[in-house]
Amino acid sequence: MDSITQIALGASIAGAVAGKTLGRSALLTGAFLGTLPDLDVLIDYGTAVANFTQHRGFSHSLLVLAPLSFLIAWGLSRWQPKVSYPRWLALVGLVLLTHPLLDTFTTYGTQLLWPFGGPLAVSSIFIIDPLYTLPLLFGCLAFLVRPPATKSLALGLLLSSLYLGWTVTAQHLVTERVKPALAAAGLGDAALMVQPMPFNTVLWRATAITDDIRVEIVTGFFDGDNELTLERFARDPELAQLVSLLPEAQRLEWFTNGFLHYELSNQQITATDIRLGIPGAHPFTFALAEVQGADLTALPSGQLPRPAMNPDALPVLWSRLTGKTPALCLRTLSAPLEGGSC
Structure with a gap:
């Protein structure tokens, strides 16, 4: 705390x-x-x-x-x-x-x-x-x-x-709410983490991961019987495999229980702790290795700058918490278009 x-x-x-x-x-x-x-x-x-x-x-x-x-x-x-x-x-x-x-x-x-x-x-x-x-x-x-x-x-x-x-009780209730939706999407055996959104225990975020995909669900106690919105993010198991022997990557896997997002950008492989923050605003991203053709060079791990705070985030989260906005796409921090999905 x-x-x-x-x-x-x-x-x-x-x-x-x-x-x-x-x-x-x-x-x-x-x-x-x-x-x-x-x-x-x-x-x-x-x-x-x-x-x-x-x-x-x-x-x-x-x-x-x-x-x-x-x-x-x-x-x-x-x-x-x-x-x-x-x-x-x-x-x-x-x-x-x-x-x-x-x-x-x-x-x-x-x-x-x-x-x-x-x-x-x-x-x-x-x-x-x-x-x-x-x-x-x-x-x-x-x-x-x-x-x-x-x-x-x-x-x-x-x-x-x-x-x-x-x-703890609220977390259990939300977990039981999202499990059927994940099972219907073929993710019944996926690793699952359920946690509250910032500053409250009314609005919750459920994250399910497999080797190839991550699914995010935002749901709250004011949602009633609204259908859950599943937002999908691709995962790259090949990048994870490339750095799997690096001690720093192994340490992060151990610490986060595998809830990491690997990305290749500017010839660098980075790992982001997806448990903390929300997509687009995860505070902990680390540079692990540099890729030059077929060669992989481990980097002295450095933390990338934290993303700037989005001034529009709190009003959007409040609108979603109160149920005024029935769904929330974490990738854009906005409601999906009418009749559309995230």
């Missing part, structure tokens, strides 16, 4: 656990601990792909954060002995461990058991979702105005947790 959300979550937990004793400093302590795992972004792992795939690695591992909690709690108990060591341990452990657990509900993926296994991604919540964050912020604001406001903090944590549970 975004930094503001993780800070608000950490502050809320710390205030609920030790706010009566520490006062407002509990929020500051929780806010710092809540953002601590994300400081791994300051580490340069040497290549763009390494930096991309190592984020949410060791610093988000339960196997690292759990023992670290004991050490940090010991240091804090010496700084503020009026809070017992067991209470410090509860505060630190809850803040540090809930950070990666919450991140796991997003699409990016979290290496919860690093160095064992791969990234885990539930993909039920967008990385920024105001409906999750606002209850936490209101609880913290109530604490700042009139500490310790433990009931407000507890209510904020409860509402956010219930909303997180709703995201």
